[in-house]
Amino acid sequence: METKTIINYTHRQAGHCESGATSNLFKFNGLEISEPMAFGIGNGLYFSYIPFLKIQFAPMISFRNLPNTVFKRSTAYLGIDATVVKKIKDPEDAMNLLDRNLENGIPTGCQVGVFQLTFFPPEYRMHYNMHNLVVFGKDGNMYHVSDTVMELPQLITREDLLRVRYAKGAFAPQGKMYWINHAISKPIDLKPAIIKGIKKTVNEMIGIPFPLIGVKGLRWMARDLKKWPKKHGDNKASFYLGQILRMAEDFGTGGAGFRYIYGAFLKEAGELFDNHQELLEASDMMGKTANKWREFTYMGARNCKNRSKPEENYGTLSEKLLEIAAGEEKVYQKLKKIKF
Amino acid sequence: MEENLNPVYKNKAYGQYRELSYSYQDGGKFEKTVGFHGEADRLILQQAWDLFQERIEDARQRVLSGKASPVVYYMEKNLLDPLNLSMMAGISLWRVKWHFKPGVFNRLKNKTLLKYAEAFNITIDQLRKVD
Numbered sequence: 197m198e199t200k201t202i203i204n205y206t207h208r209q210a211g212h213c214e215s216g217a218t219s220n221l222f223k224f225n226g227l228e229i230s231e232p233m234a235f236g237i238g239n240g241l242y243f244s245y246i247p248f249l250k251i252q253f254a255p256m257i258s259f260r261n262l263p264n265t266v267f268k269r270s271t272a273y274l275g276i277d278a279t280v281v282k283k284i285k286d287p288e289d290a291m292n293l294l295d296r297n298l299e300n301g302i303p304t305g306c307q308v309g310v311f312q313l314t315f316f317p318p319e320y321r322m323h324y325n326m327h328n329l330v331v332f333g334k335d336g337n338m339y340h341v342s343d344t345v346m347e348l349p350q351l352i353t354r355e356d357l358l359r360v361r362y363a364k365g366a367f368a369p370q371g372k373m374y375w376i377n378h379a380i381s382k383p384i385d386l387k388p389a390i391i392k393g394i395k396k397t398v399n400e401m402i403g404i405p406f407p408l409i410g411v412k413g414l415r416w417m418a419r420d421l422k423k424w425p426k427k428h429g430d431n432k433a434s435f436y437l438g439q440i441l442r443m444a445e446d447f448g449t450g451g452a453g454f455r456y457i458y459g460a461f462l463k464e465a466g467e468l469f470d471n472h473q474e475l476l477e478a479s480d481m482m483g484k485t486a487n488k489w490r491e492f493t494y495m496g497a498r499n500c501k502n503r504s505k506p507e508e509n510y511g512t513l514s515e516k517l518l519e520i521a522a523g524e525e526k527v528y529q530k531l532k533k534i535k536f
Numbered sequence: 537m538e539e540n541l542n543p544v545y546k547n548k549a550y551g552q553y554r555e556l557s558y559s560y561q562d563g564g565k566f567e568k569t570v571g572f573h574g575e576a577d578r579l580i581l582q583q584a585w586d587l588f589q590e591r592i593e594d595a596r597q598r599v600l601s602g603k604a605s606p607v608v609y610y611m612e613k614n615l616l617d618p619l620n621l622s623m624m625a626g627i628s629l630w631r632v633k634w635h636f637k638p639g640v641f642n643r644l645k646n647k648t649l650l651k652y653a654e655a656f657n658i659t660i661d662q663l664r665k666v667d
Contacts, residue, residue, distance in 0.1 A: 209556045209570065210556060211556050211557060211558055211568075232566075250617065252584070252615060253587070253617065311614075311615075312657065319581055319585065320581075322584075322615060323615060323616065323620065345555065347554055347570070359657075364623055364624040364655075365620050365623050365624055366620070366623070368623075434583070435583065435584075435587060438580045438583045438584060439584075441576070441580045442580050442581070442584060445576065445577050445580065453557055453558055456557075456558035456559065456560055456566060457558055459560060459566060460558060460566040463564065463566060476564065479564065480564050483560030483564070483566065484560070484562075486558075486560055487560055493576050494576050496576075496580075497576035497577075497579045497580055498579075500579050500580050500583040501579050501583075
């Protein structure tokens, strides 16, 4: 199989794997959308805390939506013709479909697992199946891959790509892939999509009557955090806290980083709506909340340094989280009241 | 300097890896910067890898002293728990836990061993012993 097809696709580094891939795919097809814009329209912002489900020996905390939400919603809200193949049973079929797309000059996004991804930095290789990358070229047995977390495009062999696309475990990718069918020629109005995106995010963060999702989940976690040292001992409490921080900081800039991206989205949206005052204010509030998340990380990290002797009181950390939750709730309530 | 003290960051790949992150200054300016991770990030990553190393070493000792089967060692080495392992290998949780006993493991058929070997991405010969 001596085939060589490399699509002229521009790789740009981004803060969040999926919105970065989505924004890059849009740009390839001729629609200039920044990463925060794709993130905001596609409802990247989310929070859920699931204490009874353990990931890497600690409670599951997620700062992002289910995989593929960003791409699916942003294309739906913008009215762009796109294809999402949810599940392909036979791995060979999945690779053949990918090859065919490449021959037709369509860069294709894939959901992959991180653990066996060969070019990924080893210290980040944990079992996390919600990563996204875009395949844009093939040279014999090697595939050219644009992973927005990395600075440069990467190479991966066919066998390795097949393995990560069929990684098993929670949220298994099952060969999921997505792409945009045609180049976008007609001008697209972003405003209705932005309104829809904001409404959906607000609803997901404060509107769902279930205590573990959104701001309510954040509060629940803050209350649990206070109890951990008594319940599990200092060692385990410190590790659980570490899990929150790892989720908030590391995996694809993490939850705190997402708040910055959302703030940037609100700012862009505000400028698009002729300097909409309330949107700009909300953006400012979001940025300040995100800074508080950073402070929380620095406070918490000191507890992780010396596991058996916590330097910070867990009560203080819990209060900080409650403060963050209150700050975020204010932003969403402000957004909810805005009339466009 | 700090990187030298830190075993996780000794590997070569780390030096080449920079991450894009956003930040916010008062006055409404969001900035994108590309850079290495800060100290807080290192601490929490270090903590996780310390724990994983502890668990792997503990599992290795148990296997060597005949208290557990190599499946336990390879499970810890791949950062899995029994539930995830059962999902990855396609063997029920109850049977996976049953195979943690060395006596049971030694009687396993090649077919079952192959399932584990595939899940861990190693050969059957490697699976039979710990390194």
